[in-house]
Amino acid sequence: MIESARIRQTKEKCFAMMLRVSLLICAGTLIFLLGSIFVKGIGAISLDFIFTPSKDFGKSGGIFYQIMGSLLMVFVAAALVIPLAIGTSLFQYALNTRTGIGYFLEQSLYALNAIPSITYGIFGLIFFVNVLNTGISWFVGSMILAIMMLPTTTLSTYQAMVAIPKIYHENAAALGLTKTEIMRRVTLPQSFHGIVTGSLIGLARAIGETAPIMFIATAFSGVSVPKSLVEPVSTLPTHILELAQQSTDPQALQNAWGASLILVLLVGSFGLLALLARSRFSRRSPK
């Protein structure tokens, strides 16, 4: 039976209303969360807060070493993970997911992405600190963050690769390019946006993580910029955790909101860069 125009219009309106409500819930939650952090944290922000070291377990002073520690760990993690992610994506792409190993690799990446971050921390503690006896080391923390970033970066790169129209590969092959040359000259340049986006999203996730690095890479106080690979650092998430534990002190709480705002701004700036990279470098399809 053909639906009457009135019923169709009512269904359309209901569907549009559901979309608006969903949007309102998502955007409202985000705005409320970010707004709260901004309103409560902006009072603590000053040049002194950003550029001076913390004192008295964070109750006074700034968060300079925490910012430096966080950036150091995530940038080294990115340097470790990007070549690995590109290699893994190329391997998976060359294998083709329909084959057994390729399928297993893809499912492994999805599974790795779903592992709770504390598990990475415990693995790092047992394997690096206890078995390999590295001690508390920011570099070990970077390695664990790199493992955490690997699925995000790899899957983003791989998705960018499989999205390249087949016609590019056929044209390159018809010009006598070998498979390696096609990967180097066609696949990689055209999936560059995926590599950049995946890396920045991975960075954004990693910089906000506390659990995986809490036991193996960070100290809550008394640290500065590390002079070797096996020294601890202080990071923004662990500093916020430490300040939150002293939340009965209004000054500590104020600093916790300020540090949270800086962390959100850092995560947001990575997200923004990822968006810019996507629009700047994304492939233009053949007309």
Place this chain on the structure above:
Amino acid sequence: MSPAKLSLVSDNQSSNPDVEAHSIRLDDFSAYYGKNCIISDVNLKLPNKGVTCLIGPSGTGKSTILRWLNRINEDTENASFSGTIKVLGRDFISGYPDVTELRRRVGMVFQQPCVFPCSIYDNMLMGLRGRKLSEMQARDSVEQGLKSASLWDEVSHRLETRADALSLGQQQRLCLARALVLKPDVLLLDEPTASIDPVSSRAIEDLVMSLGNKISVVMVTHNIGQAKRISDHVVFICDGKVVEQGPRTHMFSSHCSAKTKTYITEEFCDC
């Protein structure tokens, strides 16, 4: 640039003793996608020079034949074949252990213009990268290739601009130029004018005709008028089989078979 330098005839063709009278020869060739037989028991001999047009309804295997001639179909999932193809006197599999050699000698241009997202200059050099050319040689090759595709005058002042900024017709001619710069012995064209405007289409037709005097051009087309204008030899394929083949004068005359006549005049096939 001297006329000799502008020559499009491959260096291989004059010096290579294995070149037979036929550039391509298919014997009992069948092609499959999975279990589906797309073309069966095709026997074809394509001349060393001239334009051969493959005509026939959609889905009858014309492009499949073309895609096997330079083994592009090798990378297509579930694609397989039986029978033999000889390309320039050598078996297309065992005679070309390095498939890139085959693809350099048998160039291909596809239906949809596809330029790489880099400059016109870099597009032209895409197939020449491994040859370690000097800057001067590279410039000469680019100029020669673009002139051969009648594109030089239009783009010589902007070689560094992105190739995807060109019009579709220019992009397709760039694809042709990119293939010609490798000096192929055989050029495969899979409906190269299907997605471009009539003016650009005519420019490509002129180019194909001039190429036909020097190398073997095999072109798939659905445009009967186009086949009539540019072909030296026509192969009519329907339902995975070669219905009839012969010189243009025969195929477009009243002496051709009834099936061919029906297709050519009514663009309808009752095979």
